Amino acid sequence: MKQETKSHVGGLSEELLSRYSGPCPRYTSYPTADRFHALNGIEPWAALQDIRSLSLYVHIPFCRSLCYFCACNKVITHQYGLASSYLDHVLQEAQWYRDKVANVPVTQLHLGGGTPTFLSDSDMRRLMAGLSEIFELHPGEGVEYSIEADPRTLELETLDTLRELGFNRLSLGVQDFDIEVQRSINRICSADQVTELTVAARERGFESISYDLIYGLPKQNLSSLHRTLNKVLDLQPDRIALYHYAHLPHRFKAQRLIDTDLIPSSTEKVAMQLAAVEHLGKAGYEFLGMDHFARPGDELAKAAHAGMLQRNFQGYTLMPADALVGLGASAISYSRDGYWQNLHRLKEYTQAIGEGKSAVCRGWLMDDEDRLRQWVISELMCRLRLDKRLVEQRIGVPFTEYFSEELARLQPMFDDGLIYQDSENIIVTDEGRWFVRNVAAAFDKYLHSQQTDAKYSRVL
Ligand code: SF4
Known part of the structure; x- marks a missing residue:
């Protein structure tokens, strides 16, 4: 990795960066998934009987080639039979939920x-038909069907199939348009491919098209990022997710193929992030949460204005449901009572399901304290503020009394201008937004009371 240089980056001082840019959870859940443990007879899915709406997630782990930056649970293969057989297991797993979510x-x-x-188009149809037999799927107005797609392999016919099946949101993994960067991460994808798919998806009536971009990749620099952003802006996606590349080669084997010397330094990464926010902001995009952008009319932007932004394992989202059922290897589900996660490895997952067993291997049972902190962290991450009166309504004692330790942890952030408070709210400042994970972490009981082997990604 490159040497850090002493500088002031976009108004963020070296002191702030050294104090707050280190490893910290991303809070796509609370408690964080590294805390999950064997359930030993506990059944957090029992609360599914009380729900009135449901989110459904299906994990399809297959890819045709390996991107070196990848931190996803995936299987690189050219044997299509694996995917077809996996689908049988996913649909078999779905049966387990039949009675639990009937009519929801x-x-x-x-x-x-x-x-x-x-998945082939015929297997995509088979998946949706199978799910429709078990879950109350009614695609159409007000229902969000989204899918992640790889622009290098997505066919126009598949777009037709997806629309026909009710998908209305498409997320394209763009990452970066620069050929040198693409070579260094083993993911060559031309701007023409992305352009063709974007135009075709719009013609077919996809309501929202989202691009995933990454900054901090090997060989990236400020000018290559600007060129990528200019191409992105030509295509005007409705949403952009701009993720920070977290280089964790001890956790993700694929990342060992990346030449560490080519990765921008933390200072350069911060400069890229700040420049991207400015670039996208000038082009009219709204900055949501800590890493999402949306055009002003997009539902995600509207949800943010209405204080309805949510955060889940896919990042920022809208349309909250009472529970999430995740199907497939490593998928996580949650209900009011807690979380449960499936076996991670494809072989273990298919073996368990094939033997008629549950694929759930770990999870977490929530108590009232967890639920309170889950809500507090969600408010900070999604609304960038915390209404202390609402907290007091829930706990029945003064905020300062209940959260005295947390306020002590927050004090340096008050002193550094990352947050401020009035009689009603704790508010994250523009500068504090970069460090909102640190602000949320002050309320993470387990981070401060229990050891973990987890290696969190850096904040910046
Ligand atoms: S980043 Fe590449 S390897 Fe990882 S899941 Fe996406 S397509 Fe597959």
């Missing part, structure tokens, strides 16, 4: 991976 409308469906569009 699915308000949000997401296919993630891996590469969900690895």
Whole structure:
């Protein structure tokens, strides 16, 4: 990795960066998934009997080639039979939920991976038909069907199939348009491919097209990022997710193929992030949460204005449901009572399901304290503020009394201008937004009371 240089980056001082840019959870859940443990007879799915709406997630782990930056649970293969057989197991797993969620409308469906569009069109139809037999799927107005797609392999015919099946949101993994960067991560994808798919998806009536971009990749620099952003802006996606590349080669084997010397330094990465926010902001995109952007009319932007932004394992989202059922290897589900996660490895998952067993291997049972902190962290991450009166209504004692330790942890952030408070709210400042994970972490009971082997990604 490159040497850090002493500088002031976009108004963030070296002191702030050294104090707050280190490893910290991303809070796609609370408690964080590294805390999950064997359930030993505990059944957090029992609360499914009380729900009135459901999110459904299906994990399709297959990809045709390995991207070196990848941190997803995926299987690189050219044997299509693996995917077809996996689908049988997913549909078998889905049967387990038949009675538990009978008559509950699915308000949000997401296919993630891996590469969900690895599935053939006929298997995509088979998946949706199988799910429809078990879950209350009613695609159409007000229901969000989204899918992650790899622009290198997505066919126009598949777009037709997806629309026909009710998908209305498409997320394209763009990452970066620069050929040198693409070579260094083993993911060559031309701007023409992305352009063709974007135009075709719009013609077919996809309501929202989202691009995933990454900064901090090997060989990236400020000018290559600007060129990528200019191409992105030509195509005007409705949403952009701009993720920070977290280089964790001890955790993700694929990342060992990346030449560490080519990765921009933390200072350069911060400069890229700040420049990207400015670039996208000038082009009219709204900055949501800590890493999402949306055009002003997009539902995600509207949800943010209405204080309805949510955060889940896919990042920022809208359309909250009472529970999430995740199907497939490593998928996580949650209900009011807690979380449960499937076996991670494809072989273990298919073996368990094939033997008629549950694929659930670990999870977490929530208590009232967890639920309170889950809500507090969600408010900070999604709304960038915390209404202390609402907290007091829930706990029945003064905020300062209940959260005295947390306020002590927050004090340096007050002193550094990352947050401020009035009589009603704790508010994250523009500068504090970069470090909102640190602000949320002050309320993470387990981070401060229990050891973990987890290696969190850096904040910046
Ligand atoms: S980045 Fe996406 S396409 Fe590439 S290996 Fe990972 S999951 Fe597969």
